[in-house]
């Protein structure tokens with residue numbers, strides 16, 4: 516484990532703005548101490564994840580820095596359509612770069628219209644203000660053509676960093692899946708150039724297993740959340756999922772499985788942080804990048820518990836596995852394309868499968884209601900909300916749509932709405 520001096524030296528070596536970053540370091544622990552730490556009845560094996568989060572700008576970036584010193588490359592990604600398997604197979608390490616902190620939003624607003632979603636503003640601000648070691652350590656950034664805000668932001672970002680953009684189809688016909696397979700080949704070519712390594716059947720087969728194992732561990736975590744009483748809070752489960760975007764995938768799967776052992780014991784003993792078995796909520800919508808715990812905190816301090824996230828920081832990230840039985844590289848790339856195109860983001864049309872997923876989760880997780888979470892100015896998810904509401908109404912499911920940003924300004928107003936919603940669920 517590197518000392519604080521070594522980590523600080525690394526921050527300086529990778530070109531961080533140390534003074535501005537010190538401001539971030541002064542604010543971030545406060546959020547963790549206010550939202551995560553005071554929870555009661557937390558599993559003991561959250562300890563590992565607590566450490567990863569409280570040293571988020573030290574421990575893992577230092578590993579990435581060492582990987583580079585040994586000649587490896589680091590790829591930064593912003594979307595769950597980017598196949599980590601390909602990058603890993605080339606001895607690249609991929610890391611999530613989505614910003615989830617209000618601290619970075621003003622930095623993004625220097626370059627982007629104010630009516631851009633906070634996730635994009637925060638992501639851009641963290642790089643352009645030089646206050647994220649993950650952004651500083653990445654050799655190449657992989658963007659994707661999903662929503663308009665991201666597509667245009669990548670053009671600005673490309674003036675600062677080497678970028679590769681993946682085209683993501685917007686429909687899911689067979690020809691779209693074939694086209695996405697071509698995009699994966701393009702990504703592989705680019706990543707081969709950057710790493711100097713050649714993609715092989717053997718290395719890709721291994722990386723498919725590694726990333727599937729990470730997904731299996733997350734699936735196990737979510738299966739545990741289907742029990743009643745739920746053995747882990749929504750805030751803790753979300754934090755584990757958020758860590759998965761940064762951590763070493765093999766170590767992450769090991770630690771998540773250790774946590775799951777404990778959760779399964781708790782299920783046997785009917786133990787959990789919410790012994791009174793409050794209403795169970797499914798949260799659906801836009802992703803919640805670390806450390807965005809705002810909605811979960813409001814829900815779980817207003818008398819309910821979050822049991823599942825239908826989001827990219829939730830089931831969309833880990834629900835489907837890549838077929839491990841491909842016979843050659845061509846088949847492996849096709850298997851990747853098929854798996855990634857099963858993800859149901861609102862940038863696709865039509866996107867009925869997302870509604871179907873939510874309805875299935877309501878049964879599987881014994882949910883009492885659905886809260887639809889849209890980041891402000893995300894036209895895709897706020898528009899899709901109309902159809903979701905209609906589908907939930909048809910099934911008689913209580914549904915609440917919330918649109919918010921990363922600031923705390925609207926928290927009390929949101930709390931009032933959430934409390935009123937939870938009261939309905941108790942009736």
Ligand code: BJ8
Nearest residue numbers: 594595632661662801827860893
């Ligand atoms: S697969 S949800 S990670 S695009 S919230 S930036 S959509 S304006 S994050 Fe996303 Fe990939 Fe889809 Fe998932 Fe744009 Fe909306 Fe902002 Fe979003």
